[in-house]
Amino acid sequence: MAKRRNVSKIVVACAWVSCTFKSQSMEELSEHMSLHLKEHLGEGDAMEELEDYPCLWRGCEFLAMGSQSELIAHAHFHIFHSKLKYIGTQLLESHPELPSCTQDLHSNSLVPDVSEGFVCQWQHCDSSFNNPEWFYHHVDMHAHCTELQPLPDRQQALFCSWSDCDAFFKIKYRLREHLRSHTQERLVACPTCGCMFSSNTKFFDHIQRQAEPEDSLTCGHCDKAFANERLLRDHVRQH
Template structure:
């Protein structure tokens, strides 16, 4: 449970333009910011739309397009962000054993994109705010005033009345904590890099991740090192896909990742239109990148002496610098696992795999991913991790897509106490391997091998599943009679090899 914040000694300096005002409460800081905004926006009609509204907070490059309300909400968020950084400073002072943050100082005053304010979606409440501090206090008051309601089993609970939510809790603290998932409220920020966090623990993790990693605490999947065991455990969970997209075979590690996937892959809504052309975009960031295409002349010039390259867009300038001025220092670390050709960039290897070897995205994958091998080269990663529930959904989907075929005997599936291998043959889903055009009975057949590993030798609801995408080549003899046994033996051998590579005992 988070401790109550002690803000009695809070002193926050206003960083608007060259202002040096120091506030000791959020009320004082908010009133002060309102004076800056009144001076900056003028006394005219507040709804009068100009071309843009520039934020004058030090180190901030925000530009509101078309509406002053967006700048007002953004400016007040700077005050709220400063409060969170003050809380972060207090926490670090009380834990002198923690290392220092070494992240980029340039982002210290960059805050979250805000459309035009904050809207409460509690039932029968449509209050809106342009100040995050008042918005979060308002939502917290809803939780404070919520009364216990009866449940069918004669118990009582506190129900969340946020739009579309049916969660309920036994104590008010849990309800208040839950509401932050709706409002995206953050409780602390790093005073060095400005990154915001929803709890003290996540803030401490951010600091501890920058400590020197222990040699013995290394992720077996990606070789990343960590300073303590809990960070390693949390990291390993990020390799496991817990959620399957209901619209395709994409699998995700979190609900937030799934929401982003659905928004960009399955939704056509583009609520951010360009004021200069008919283009529209799915988020504010993409709109701002697009707006750079309407710059007159070159807005960005290469800073390397003797280079006269210029561009209207920041990202093309970054690409120019990497390709032209960093190419000589680049090491070709990406290697094709099929022909051993080397590449300096992952996207050039991806193009090579797709065009030269006709590889496609495997079902359930968003893109090709690369993993460092023992020789130091990065090659295509053909292992993914799913929970049992997600794997069952994928197998069910693939079974529905293929034509049912009768499997002979009990050789279709082999089960052992600590290992379960299951081969899916003739699955009409993309594979990260080149498809063979040969029609002979000895041609390779695409298969997916599912490896379920459990420390206690039995399957659990949350047991990780290792999906090894492999090619079975042992399909000799009469294919109709021996295909199943050939697939089984080839799949088990491929399974065992990858399992041993992952440091697992195969019985």
């Protein structure tokens, strides 16, 4: 499972219209994006009420229909997505034996629907965010501050307090990992096609699936061939 990387070692570039700004700081990049948005949308009394708000990120054709807040959350996700693609680039550079992604480049700048923004559903917390980076850090702090609670068998566990969830774990790492299933946080993205993944392993699987299959690694049920044994095992389990 991928762990959080040291953000100070990540260089992310802004791709808003003709901007060439780069930074190692996600805080600085978020402030930079906020300036673009203020210029694009206007500020205070200067804000125009429009029917739709176009995203000016290069390669993105998104229109926020009548909602400035939707465009703001969408634009900040571009910065986060660029960070994940940079992480993916680093991983591929450290594994030169891996093949290249051959999927459609058109989706490289597409980001998921964030029209609802980012709302924390931890018990007694109703915090909301328009920036995924700050939302994921906020939820991570809930896990960090969670204390062990007694179980009926006299053991102790860390309980997930997300809405309608009764999961519990022995160690905080597992709780943090579990919370990503609620927040849909992803840790790495393919720099070629832009697809996001919850772990390095799933990212590597994405790359390996595009490699030439080995004749010796063939499914005994359907004769489909795979590039490595793990992909074959995962496939056989589906049968």
